[in-house]
Amino acid sequence: MVMAVIRCDFAAETLELGTSMTVVLPEEGPTPPPVLYLLHGLSDDHSAWTRFTAIERYATDRGLAVVMPQVHRSFYANEAVGMRFWDFLSEELPATVDRFFKVSARREDTFVAGLSMGGYGAFKWALRQPHRFAAAASLSGALDLAYIQEFDLRPHIRGLVPRVFADRQVRGGDEDLLHLVKSVAPAELPRLFLRCGTEDVLLKQNERFVAAAQAAGVPVDAGFGPGEHVWQYWDDQIRNVLDWMLPKPV
Amino acid sequence: MVMAVIRCDFAAETLELGTSMTVVLPEEGPTPPPVLYLLHGLSDDHSAWTRFTAIERYATDRGLAVVMPQVHRSFYANEAVGMRFWDFLSEELPATVDRFFKVSARREDTFVAGLSMGGYGAFKWALRQPHRFAAAASLSGALDLAYIQEFDLRPHIRGLVPRVFADRQVRGGDEDLLHLVKSVAPAELPRLFLRCGTEDVLLKQNERFVAAAQAAGVPVDAGFGPGEHVWQYWDDQIRNVLDWMLPKPV
Amino acid sequence: MVMAVIRCDFAAETLELGTSMTVVLPEEGPTPPPVLYLLHGLSDDHSAWTRFTAIERYATDRGLAVVMPQVHRSFYANEAVGMRFWDFLSEELPATVDRFFKVSARREDTFVAGLSMGGYGAFKWALRQPHRFAAAASLSGALDLAYIQEFDLRPHIRGLVPRVFADRQVRGGDEDLLHLVKSVAPAELPRLFLRCGTEDVLLKQNERFVAAAQAAGVPVDAGFGPGEHVWQYWDDQIRNVLDWMLPKPV
Amino acid sequence: MVMAVIRCDFAAETLELGTSMTVVLPEEGPTPPPVLYLLHGLSDDHSAWTRFTAIERYATDRGLAVVMPQVHRSFYANEAVGMRFWDFLSEELPATVDRFFKVSARREDTFVAGLSMGGYGAFKWALRQPHRFAAAASLSGALDLAYIQEFDLRPHIRGLVPRVFADRQVRGGDEDLLHLVKSVAPAELPRLFLRCGTEDVLLKQNERFVAAAQAAGVPVDAGFGPGEHVWQYWDDQIRNVLDWMLPKPV
Structure with missing residues (x-):
C-alpha cells in the first residue's frame, strides 16, 4: 500500500457551487507523477470509480x-x-489540480479516460484540447450524442436534453464527436483507445x-x-x- | 467528544444522481435522538455547515x-x-435517513433550519409539511422568492431562474412563502424562528x-x-x- | 448503484481515542439488512477494503x-x-453500530470476515463469541499467533510483540486459535470458511x-x-x- | 468560500500503518501558500480541529x-x-506534504500550533527543529511532561505512560520542554505564543x-x-x- 487517496x-468558481473530487496520489516513484483524469457516467459522482473498482x-x-x-x-x-461544466472540466479543474497538487502538467504524462457519459467526455476533451493529452480512452462510451439528442427516447435521457442542450443542435457542432474527429489533424491527436461490450446498448454508437x-x-x-x-x-x-496507456515499470 | 460525524x-433515486450528506449523531443520550435537518445556501454543498461553523x-x-x-x-x-430537488428533500431524504439511521421520526423531535437559500428551504418545508416538524428556523433567508424571480438582477441569480422556474410564476404559488404562510392554519404550524442581519441585502425580504x-x-x-x-x-x-429549538438538558 | 457508503x-470510549469506520449500507431490500463485519490486516486501516477491492x-x-x-x-x-482493541471490537463496536445504524442484530444475519491479521481477528471473534455470528471467514489468516509470538523473527512483527503481549504467553490461551477451537462445542459455532494461497508465507499456519x-x-x-x-x-x-456466506437472491 | 478541505x-512508512490527515488549502492568493501544522490533543484524531472549530x-x-x-x-x-510518532511527525509528515501538495517549505511561511498534548507537540517540534518554523503556539499545553510522568495519577494518563516512556525518564531529556528550552540559542528559535485558561488543570504546567x-x-x-x-x-x-502568527492582508 503505497498510495494516498484524497x-x-x-x-468551483465556474459552477458557482461547492463540489468534490477524489484524487489518488502515489507515495513513491518520480515526482511529479503522471496523471489520469478519470470521468464518471451519467448517474455517478466523483466517488464512483473508487467504490466500484479497485482503481x-x-x-x-x-x-x-x-x-x-x-x-x-x-x-x-x-x-x-x-x-x-465544460469550462469547469477543461479549464478550472486542471488549474485547480495544478494549484493544489504536485502532479505533472506535461503532455506526455497526462491522460484521460471515462465510462459511458465519461467516455464521451474523455474523447471530447481529447479532441478539443489535443495538446493536453498523451492518450485518451473510452469505455462503453455514449459517443454519438447527436443520435442521443435526436433519437434516444428513454425517459432518463429525455429529461436531461432540455437542460443540457435546449434548442442547440448537437449534430455537426463541437459536442458531436463524429464531427469533431474529422476537424482535427490526426497527427496532433493523442492516442485513442476504445472498448465496448457487444451486449451494450451503446454498441452501435461506438461502431x-x-x-x-x-x-x-x-x-x-x-x-x-x-x-x-x-x-x-x-x-x-x-x-x-492502464496497460495500454502506461505500461508498468519492469 | 461524544458525537460521531458521518x-x-x-x-438519490429522485435525482437519478449520486449525492452526499453529512450527518452528526450523538454517541450518548436517549435513542433514538431528535434530529435537525440543516440546509445550505446557494453556492454551498452538504459540507458547508460543518466546515464554516462548529455545529x-x-x-x-x-x-x-x-x-x-x-x-x-x-x-x-x-x-x-x-x-x-423538492421531491428529494421532502420525501426521499427523510425516508433514506429513516432507513439508514436510528433517529427519531416523531414530530416533537424533528426540526429544520437553514441559511439564505436554506432559510427559504426550511420555511418552505415547514409550511408545506407542517406535520413533520416541531420547529423551523431561517437565518438570513432568501424568503421572498417572487421578488427574486421578478426583480433580482444580480447575474448569479438571473442565471438560475430559467433552470429552476422557466415560465412558472412564483408569486401566489406554492414556492412563494408570503403566499404559503396565509394558506395554512396557524395552529397546525411548527414554531417559527427568524433572524436576519440589518446589514444583509436580504433584510427587506425578511421584513x-x-x-x-x-x-x-x-x-x-x-x-x-x-x-x-x-x-x-x-x-x-x-x-x-439551538437554544430556542431544544434547550440543553440541565 | 443502490448502495450508500459511509x-x-x-x-471510541474503550480506546479513549477518536477512530473511524467505513460502512456500506444497502438502499434497497429488506430492513434491517444482514451485516458483515470485515476486518483489515496489519498495516491497514478502515479504508483498506473499499480502496483495494470493489467490496x-x-x-x-x-x-x-x-x-x-x-x-x-x-x-x-x-x-x-x-x-x-478486543473490548473495542467485541463490545463497543457492535453496540455503536446498533446505536447508529438500522442493521440486523440477529445471529443468522451477522457475519465476520477478514484478511491476514483480520482473518485471525474474524476467527477469534467467532470462536469467543459464537452466539453472535452465522458464519466467519478467514482469508490468508495469521492464524497461529503462538507461532508468531515465539518464532516469527521479521522485524515488523518483533516490534509489535512487546506492545501487544508483553510477557503474556499466547500458546494455550484465549488469543491462541489452535487452542480456542478445541474449547468450544462444535455445535455452537458459526460456519467457518478458510482460504489461503499456496504461495503465501502464512500457508503453514492455515494448515x-x-x-x-x-x-x-x-x-x-x-x-x-x-x-x-x-x-x-x-x-x-x-x-x-460472499457466495458462501449469503447467496445472491434469485 | 474559497478554500478546499482535503x-x-x-x-505512513515510519508507523507501518495507514493513517489520515486533514488539509485545508486556499484556492486563491499566492502560490505556494504558507502552512500551519495544527496538532490535536490526547483523545482526538486528525478530524478534531475541523469538527470542533471553524478553523x-x-x-x-x-x-x-x-x-x-x-x-x-x-x-x-x-x-x-x-x-x-516523533519520526512520523518531524520527518515523514513534512516530506509527504511536500511530495503531495504545493505549499511553501520556507521557514518564514511555516508555523506549528496545537492544543493540550498538541501544544506540547508544537513546542517540542519548534524547540527541536527551530529551523523549520517562523512561529509556534501552544493552547492549554501539557507542557511539563516530566511532571506528568512522575506525578499525574489520573487513570487515563497512567495507562499511557508505560507505552510511551517505559523506563525512559523524561526529566532533563529531549522530551522535557523545560529542559529543551534552555538548550537552544534563543536567537535561533521561532517566535513563541502561549495561552492557557486560568481554570485549566494544566495552568501550573504552563506557568x-x-x-x-x-x-x-x-x-x-x-x-x-x-x-x-x-x-x-x-x-x-x-x-x-492566527492574528499573532500571520496578520490578515489589508
Whole structure:
C-alpha cells in the first residue's frame, strides 16, 4: 500500500457551487507523477470509480495519480440552462489540480479516460484540447450524442436534453464527436483507445465513432468483446486501459 | 467528544444522481435522538455547515442528530428544467435517513433550519409539511422568492431562474412563502424562528415575510440585529437557534 | 448503484481515542439488512477494503451491510501495553453500530470476515463469541499467533510483540486459535470458511489451524490454491466468501 | 468560500500503518501558500480541529494552508513500546506534504500550533527543529511532561505512560520542554505564543514553562485569562493565534 487517496471538497468558481473530487496520489516513484483524469457516467459522482473498482490498486504499480471530478448529468457540456461544466472540466479543474497538487502538467504524462457519459467526455476533451493529452480512452462510451439528442427516447435521457442542450443542435457542432474527429489533424491527436461490450446498448454508437475516425484517418485502438453496461466490465477493462496507456515499470 | 460525524455518499433515486450528506449523531443520550435537518445556501454543498461553523459541538450537549443534505442551486424546488430537488428533500431524504439511521421520526423531535437559500428551504418545508416538524428556523433567508424571480438582477441569480422556474410564476404559488404562510392554519404550524442581519441585502425580504406572517396570524420569533450575509453571523446565530429549538438538558 | 457508503468518525470510549469506520449500507431490500463485519490486516486501516477491492459492488446484490472498523497493529487484542482493541471490537463496536445504524442484530444475519491479521481477528471473534455470528471467514489468516509470538523473527512483527503481549504467553490461551477451537462445542459455532494461497508465507499456519479444527471435530470449509499475500487475491476471494456466506437472491 | 478541505488517507512508512490527515488549502492568493501544522490533543484524531472549530474559515482570509495529522495518544514521541510518532511527525509528515501538495517549505511561511498534548507537540517540534518554523503556539499545553510522568495519577494518563516512556525518564531529556528550552540559542528559535485558561488543570504546567523560558532568556508571548480545558476556549484562542502568527492582508 503505497498510495494516498484524497477526498477534496472545494469551491468551483465556474459552477458557482461547492463540489468534490477524489484524487489518488502515489507515495513513491518520480515526482511529479503522471496523471489520469478519470470521468464518471451519467448517474455517478466523483466517488464512483473508487467504490466500484479497485482503481487505486491498479494505479499503484505505475506510480500514476488519478483525478476523479464530478459533473452531475451534464455530458461534460456547458449546459444550455444550467452550469458551465465544460469550462469547469477543461479549464478550472486542471488549474485547480495544478494549484493544489504536485502532479505533472506535461503532455506526455497526462491522460484521460471515462465510462459511458465519461467516455464521451474523455474523447471530447481529447479532441478539443489535443495538446493536453498523451492518450485518451473510452469505455462503453455514449459517443454519438447527436443520435442521443435526436433519437434516444428513454425517459432518463429525455429529461436531461432540455437542460443540457435546449434548442442547440448537437449534430455537426463541437459536442458531436463524429464531427469533431474529422476537424482535427490526426497527427496532433493523442492516442485513442476504445472498448465496448457487444451486449451494450451503446454498441452501435461506438461502431459509428470508429467508422467516423477511420474515415478521418484517425487511428483508434478499438475492441469489442462480450460485455454489458455494468461495473464488472469497467473494473476489468480499466486495467486494459492502464496497460495500454502506461505500461508498468519492469 | 461524544458525537460521531458521518459522510454518506448515496444514490438519490429522485435525482437519478449520486449525492452526499453529512450527518452528526450523538454517541450518548436517549435513542433514538431528535434530529435537525440543516440546509445550505446557494453556492454551498452538504459540507458547508460543518466546515464554516462548529455545529457538531453545539449539537453535542443536546444529544441532537443533524442531517445536512445538498441540493445544488435549486432553491429546494423541483427544477423546471433539471432535477426534482423538492421531491428529494421532502420525501426521499427523510425516508433514506429513516432507513439508514436510528433517529427519531416523531414530530416533537424533528426540526429544520437553514441559511439564505436554506432559510427559504426550511420555511418552505415547514409550511408545506407542517406535520413533520416541531420547529423551523431561517437565518438570513432568501424568503421572498417572487421578488427574486421578478426583480433580482444580480447575474448569479438571473442565471438560475430559467433552470429552476422557466415560465412558472412564483408569486401566489406554492414556492412563494408570503403566499404559503396565509394558506395554512396557524395552529397546525411548527414554531417559527427568524433572524436576519440589518446589514444583509436580504433584510427587506425578511421584513416582508414577517409582515405577511403577522397578517396571517402566524406567530414568528423574529429578530433583527447587526450582521451581514457571512458565516460568522451564522456561526453565532445557529447557537441561538439551538437554544430556542431544544434547550440543553440541565 | 443502490448502495450508500459511509465514513464515520467517532469517539471510541474503550480506546479513549477518536477512530473511524467505513460502512456500506444497502438502499434497497429488506430492513434491517444482514451485516458483515470485515476486518483489515496489519498495516491497514478502515479504508483498506473499499480502496483495494470493489467490496461495495459485491455486497450490492445481496443487500448486505458491511462494517469496516480499524484496530491499528493490535491483532484485535487488548494490548498489554496499549489500548483495549478486543473490548473495542467485541463490545463497543457492535453496540455503536446498533446505536447508529438500522442493521440486523440477529445471529443468522451477522457475519465476520477478514484478511491476514483480520482473518485471525474474524476467527477469534467467532470462536469467543459464537452466539453472535452465522458464519466467519478467514482469508490468508495469521492464524497461529503462538507461532508468531515465539518464532516469527521479521522485524515488523518483533516490534509489535512487546506492545501487544508483553510477557503474556499466547500458546494455550484465549488469543491462541489452535487452542480456542478445541474449547468450544462444535455445535455452537458459526460456519467457518478458510482460504489461503499456496504461495503465501502464512500457508503453514492455515494448515495447522485446519488440522486443529479437524482434531476438535469442527468443520471448516478450507481451500488452498494458487495465490500470494496480495490484494488481488483478496479481491478475488472475498467474492467467494460472499457466495458462501449469503447467496445472491434469485 | 474559497478554500478546499482535503481528507487524505495514506500509508505512513515510519508507523507501518495507514493513517489520515486533514488539509485545508486556499484556492486563491499566492502560490505556494504558507502552512500551519495544527496538532490535536490526547483523545482526538486528525478530524478534531475541523469538527470542533471553524478553523477553515479563520484560515481563509490569510490564504493559509493547514495540515492536521494524527498521532494517537503518543505525546508526539517515539513510543518506547509502540510506534515512532516523533519520526512520523518531524520527518515523514513534512516530506509527504511536500511530495503531495504545493505549499511553501520556507521557514518564514511555516508555523506549528496545537492544543493540550498538541501544544506540547508544537513546542517540542519548534524547540527541536527551530529551523523549520517562523512561529509556534501552544493552547492549554501539557507542557511539563516530566511532571506528568512522575506525578499525574489520573487513570487515563497512567495507562499511557508505560507505552510511551517505559523506563525512559523524561526529566532533563529531549522530551522535557523545560529542559529543551534552555538548550537552544534563543536567537535561533521561532517566535513563541502561549495561552492557557486560568481554570485549566494544566495552568501550573504552563506557568512553569513560562518561568523556564524566562530563565533561559527565551521570549514567549504568554497570556492567561478566564478559560477551561474545552473546545470553546480553543475555538476562541486559535483566532488569536492566527492574528499573532500571520496578520490578515489589508
